[in-house]
Amino acid sequence: MIAAYYRAAGGDETLLIEKNEKLGKKLYITGKGRCNVTNACEPDAFLDNVATNPKFLKGAIYRFPPSDFIDFLGRKLKLKTERGNRVYPESDKASDVTKCLESYLHGVGAEISLNEKVLDVKTDGEKVTGVETDKRSIPCDNVIVCTGGISYPSTGSDGDGYVWAEKLGHTVVKPKPALCxxxxxxxxxxxxxxxxxxxxxxxxxxxxxxxxxxxxxxxxxxxxxxxxxxxxxxxxxxxxxxxxxxxxxxxxxxxxxxxxxxxxxxxxxxxxxxxxxxxxxxxxxxxxxxxxxxxxxxxxxxxxxxxxxxxxxxxxxxxxxxxxxxxxINIDESIVTSGGISVGEIDPKTMESKKVRGLFFAGEIIDVDALTGGFNVTIAACTGYCAGNYLRRKE
Ligand SMILES: Cc1cc2nc3c(=O)[nH]c(=O)nc-3n(C[C@H](O)[C@H](O)[C@H](O)COP(=O)(O)OP(=O)(O)OC[C@H]3O[C@@H](n4cnc5c(N)ncnc54)[C@H](O)[C@@H]3O)c2cc1C
Incomplete structure (x- = not known):
């Protein structure tokens, strides 16, 4: 959602495809339904809480630090900070975070297609040429894959993105349970x-x-x-x-x-x-x-x-x-997935694949994960920002 917003904010045609009937299904269950959306800390302190590949994340968290995320959300949503710098919506409703992001997306005219499942990402061997969904073929030059990990698969994150990435020559570090x-x-x-x-x-x-x-x-x-x-x-x-x-x-x-x-x-x-x-x-x-x-x-x-x-x-x-x-315990019940797309194959500034031009990754699909405290949603946000904002500037 953040990736799509920043890309669309430049006025470029942007399509967000979600296979569920609504956006952000996992966000609804975060923070016991309250969504601990970020942590009001400095980027260095943030990186101390990243358990896997903090070095890779350094550029992204400095580009879009928690303070920027708080400003961004704060323009449309009242937030509050609790013990341990944990930031929540003042309403204690995770659904308000999704509503806030949806409102941003509508504001910049990003197209949202629900109940549509991406089946594959198409390339000509070097660069992205489009995506195949269960409804249509969509030609495009750039795809940001944000399909999440494989924890709590009933929310929609069941590993589809790993399959496309592997087919396109990426290494997927074996997914393992984390925060479990x-x-x-x-x-x-x-x-x-x-x-x-x-x-x-x-x-x-x-x-x-x-x-x-x-x-x-x-x-x-x-x-x-x-x-x-x-x-x-x-x-x-x-x-x-x-x-x-x-x-x-x-x-x-x-x-x-x-x-x-x-x-x-x-x-x-x-x-x-x-x-x-x-x-x-x-x-x-x-x-x-x-x-x-x-x-x-x-x-x-x-x-x-x-x-x-x-x-x-x-x-x-x-x-x-x-x-x-x-x-x-079983990865299905772990709060996050460790493992995913190998960070050595992703440009840490733009989140673009080093193997296929026009292919980007953001969020939990990347081999980065953090402790509890609002860090994991923020990882999704800052990597989404890097990809979306880069694509806005590029065209
Ligand atoms: C119980 C629980 C509590 C949590 N609490 C917190 C918390 O309080 N704070 C925090 O920071 N983190 C929390 N997390 C972790 C956090 O929710 C995730 O790290 C974060 O949601 C990852 O975002 P993402 O966008 O990368 O992936 P996801 O949120 O998993 O989103 C991926 C989306 O891609 C869609 N998708 C997948 N495949 C396809 C396809 N083929 N076609 C179309 N769409 C597809 C899915 O339907 C899904 O909507 C919690 C996780 C759980 C399970």
């Missing part, structure tokens, strides 16, 4: 539904630390999910997941020594009780048997009789709760 939950080798049914607010996590592949974060997470029926886990998944997806683990620190605000002292104080308070009945002030009830089991100590020992070395084991189990991973 993680299946565990051992699930914890007794912890299911528990959400931890202030947990520190470290993700390891073998012994190598590949990611760390602090925030919220959730135990689920399949394993773990929630903000810090979603972020970790965007780095774990490039690793051998089966050989990886996520280590939780359930008491990140205090050191091992401080935790040991805290346990001793609690043992004093619950004098003569068993260890398993002395930890209620420190841990959520459901965690107590799990932590005791993980530490290898006997929870039925009287707390006054627990040896210092066993207390240390307890401390370690609380500060190093290892979750062994089996796989990331």
């Amino acid at each position: 939950g993680i299946n565990l080798k051992t699930v914890y049914p007794e912890l299911q539904g528990i959400s931890l607010k202030n947990v520190s996590i470290k993700a390891f592949e073998g012994d190598k630390k590949i990611y760390e974060d602090f925030g919220e997470m959730l135990f689920t029926h399949f394993g773990v999910s929630g903000p810090v886990i979603l972020s970790a998944s965007s780095y774990l997806n490039k690793r051998d997941v089966k050989n990886s683990k996520v280590t939780l620190d359930l008491k990140p605000a205090i050191t091992e020594e401080q935790l040991d002292a805290r346990i001793l104080r609690d043992f004093e308070k619950y004098k003569n009780k068993l260890v398993k009945n002395s930890l209620d002030d420190l841990l959520l009830k459901a965690f107590i048997p799990v932590i005791i089991k993980n530490s290898g100590i006997d929870g039925n020992t009287k707390n006054s009789e627990l040896k210092a070395q066993d207390r240390k084991k307890l401390v370690k189990a609380i500060k190093n709760f290892d979750l062994f991973l089996s796989s990331l």
